[in-house]
Amino acid sequence: MERLQKVIAHAGVASRRKAEELILDGRVTVNGKVVRELGIKVGPSDKVEVNGVPLDKEEPVYHLLYKPRGVISSVSDDKGRKVVTDFFPHITQRIYPIGRLDYDTSGLLLVTNDGEFANLLMHPKHEVDKLYVAKVKGIPSKEKLRLLEKGIQLEDGKTAPAKVKMLSVDKKKQTAIIEITIHEGRNRQVRRMFDAIGHEVLKLKREKYGFLTLSGLSTGDSRELSPHEVKQLRAIVTTKGHRLN
The missing domain is CATH 3.30.70.580 (Pseudouridine synthase I, catalytic domain, N-terminal subdomain)
Structure with missing residues (x-):
């Protein structure tokens, strides 16, 4: 079940905001009845019409x-x-x-x-693992990497435990390549985690998703x-x- 305005938007009829306006204006029907509530949800078996025209459901891609x-x-x-x-x-x-x-x-x-x-x-709650490879400034100690593994305090709360592996170090340039796996999805999380242990991320790539x-x-x-x-x-x-x- 999905919100009606989202279904309309996904069908390519209008943007999400415009779809909300169409609903409020009484121009949308569900199973033959006019709907004016933005919170209503519909399923695959429901017949949705906008301005009297049936909604063609997109094939999922x-x-x-x-x-x-x-x-x-x-x-x-x-x-x-x-x-x-x-x-x-x-x-x-x-x-x-x-x-x-x-x-x-x-x-x-x-x-x-x-x-x-x-x-x-x-x-x-579904905890899908996401593996990143980060190039960081400086060479983190094992103790600092353990902080990431245990979970580290950020301004929006403590992170869940991460899996961390040092891949390589460049002593001349004072940089390190580190693999880190997390399952959360906070804004700029990996960068903020390394900032918290004093090592700026110079380059970051997500290599695996599940x-x-x-x-x-x-x-x-x-x-x-x-x-x-x-x-x-x-x-x-x-x-x-x-x-x-």
Whole structure:
């Protein structure tokens, strides 16, 4: 079940805000009855009409994008910067990213028009692992890395325990490459975690999302998820207590 205005927006009839106006104006019916409440939810079997025209439900699509640095994880940008949907000119559905990667972070990002699927994956209780590789300024000690593993206090609360692995160090340049796996999705979380132990992130890339990887893709490339992969993702988030390793 999804909110009516969201269903209308996903069908490409209008933006979410415009859809809300259509509902309030009494121009939307559900199963033959005029609806003026924004909070109402509808399911696949409900018949929705806008201005007397039946809503054509979009076929769900699921894509994996290797997001480059310097791209906004959004469907539009008021400053005219490149957004992730610019990489899908062939897609007619109203797609959007599942979660986000920062403007200056590259890596694996999922894109869909399936709101229920997106909400499942983004819900923190489902704990989908996300693996990042960070290049940081300075060489963190084992003690500092253990702080990240135990969970570290940020301004918006303590983080959940992370998995951390030192991949390499450059003593001459005083930098380190570190792999870190988290399952939360706070704003700029990985960067803030390293800032908290005194090591600025110089470069950041998300290499895995659950079992999905960037294998075979170059920056800016994308591919459609297979039905089996979509099914696997659903299974992960709907199996209580399941955690990826």
